Amino acid sequence: MKLPKKSVAILFGGVSAEHDVSIVSAASIAKSIDTERFTPVYVAIDKLGRWHLGPGAFTFLKEKSEQGVGRVILSTDPEKKGFINLESGDLIPVDVIFPVLHGPRGEDGTIQGFLEIAGIPYVGCGTMASAIAMDKDMTKRILAQRGIPVVKGTCVTRWMWDNSRQDAISELMQSIELPMFIKPATMGSSIGITRAASLDEVIRGIEEGLRFSQKVVIEKSIENPLEIEVAVLGNHEPRASLPGQIISCNEFYDFEAKYMGGSTELIIPAKLSRSLREEIQFRAVEAFDVIGGAGMARIDFLASRDTCYLNEINTIPGFTSISMYPKLWEASGIPYSSLITILIELALKRHVEQEALTKTIELDKGLGV
Ligand SMILES: Nc1ncnc2c1ncn2[C@@H]1O[C@H](COP(=O)(O)OP(=O)(O)O)[C@@H](O)[C@H]1O
Numbered sequence: 525m526k527l528p529k530k531s532v533a534i535l536f537g538g539v540s541a542e543h544d545v546s547i548v549s550a551a552s553i554a555k556s557i558d559t560e561r562f563t564p565v566y567v568a569i570d571k572l573g574r575w576h577l578g579p580g581a582f583t584f585l586k587e588k589s590e591q592g593v594g595r596v597i598l599s600t601d602p603e604k605k606g607f608i609n610l611e612s613g614d615l616i617p618v619d620v621i622f623p624v625l626h627g628p629r630g631e632d633g634t635i636q637g638f639l640e641i642a643g644i645p646y647v648g649c650g651t652m653a654s655a656i657a658m659d660k661d662m663t664k665r666i667l668a669q670r671g672i673p674v675v676k677g678t679c680v681t682r683w684m685w686d687n688s689r690q691d692a693i694s695e696l697m698q699s700i701e702l703p704m705f706i707k708p709a710t711m712g713s714s715i716g717i718t719r720a721a722s723l724d725e726v727i728r729g730i731e732e733g734l735r736f737s738q739k740v741v742i743e744k745s746i747e748n749p750l751e752i753e754v755a756v757l758g759n760h761e762p763r764a765s766l767p768g769q770i771i772s773c774n775e776f777y778d779f780e781a782k783y784m785g786g787s788t789e790l791i792i793p794a795k796l797s798r799s800l801r802e803e804i805q806f807r808a809v810e811a812f813d814v815i816g817g818a819g820m821a822r823i824d825f826l827a828s829r830d831t832c833y834l835n836e837i838n839t840i841p842g843f844t845s846i847s848m849y850p851k852l853w854e855a856s857g858i859p860y861s862s863l864i865t866i867l868i869e870l871a872l873k874r875h876v877e878q879e880a881l882t883k884t885i886e887l888d889k890g891l892g893v
Pocket residue numbers: 675705707711712713714715717743744745746747749751772776777778824826835836
């Protein structure tokens with residue numbers, strides 16, 4: 525007997541600087557999602573944060589044509605799960621949501637919290653894991669506590685910078701050697717990141733980073749590192765893919781090297797010794813577990829000659845058919861289309877477990893208030 529098709533809303537676009545990357549990821553999913561099993565519905569979030577549903581969603585974001593889309597909001601009513609058309613009031617029910625949104629308000633736990641309130645299963649990490657992974661400072665603290673090697677670093681907040689700048693600078697210069705990397709704590713795609721080799725560059729780097737985040741993370745530069753990425757998939761028994769390597773065409777893997785063509789190379793699988801490969805795979809799964817990951821994450825490492833540092837965790841990695849995350853799974857035996865199916869199934873399983881929790885307690889008597 526054929527199971528009824530599940531309707532899957534692909535949520536894409538979004539208000540972050542990674543809006544355009546998200547469109548490409550969603551367009552790739554649209555081409556490959558198994559339509560025998562799923563009925564995809566497309567929901568485009570424009571740069572102002574308005575949601576538009578319909579087959580015209582891609583055209584809407586690219587060409588601003590309103591044909592084939594209607595403005596919608598996500599319903600948080602437990603008896604009306606799905607999207608509500610703002611003009612007609614009609615409900616468009618969905619069974620599961622696949623957020624393909626990168627960066628703040630997409631990957632940082634905020635949208636995941638909203639989807640929790642809506643009570644609809646969704647692909648990928650929950651609110652806590654998403655929020656931890658989005659904050660590079662918090663990620664470092666949690667991983668370090670578990671004994672996972674991270675690059676030595678510190679952070680400066682906007683408030684410290686405005687109120688006790690001299691103290692912040694002298695503490696920083698005493699604790700971390702030049703050159704340093706300075707990064708907005710809650711951004712992605714290398715936006716706002718600089719490498720600083722002098723005090724002047726450190727000051728400019730902090731100013732730049734604080735344009736994007738209330739806090740910057742400052743760390744020692746690992747010179748000429750091997751940049752290795754590994755894909756993790758699963759809920760309770762996550763698996764790591766074969767690792768891949770990035771060889772950036774620029775001094776570091778900056779925004780231009782990521783998205784503007786260039787000659788950045790992805791080597792899949794990376795040519796690593798067996799022991800380094802196993803260490804990276806082990807650490808990736810350990811990190812995924814320690815933050816409470818679910819579904820997927822791409823875990824990135826910087827390897828120096830003697831230590832392999834875990835650099836960051838991306839809970840909604842680039843998902844175009846030529847992005848690292850799907851490519852790593854392809855090299856590890858899972859084709860792109862099956863990967864989408866597995867992620868949707870993991871979302872449904874996780875939701876069933878969440879729903880099974882006891883949410884209220886029955887009291888024999890009242891509370892006496
Ligand atoms: N401590 C470091 N030493 C050397 N290179 C670094 C360091 N931190 C970041 N980089 C370089 O900057 C890139 C972007 O930094 P990353 O922490 O991955 O931020 P994002 O979330 O924006 O990708 C890395 O891929 C790497 O090339």
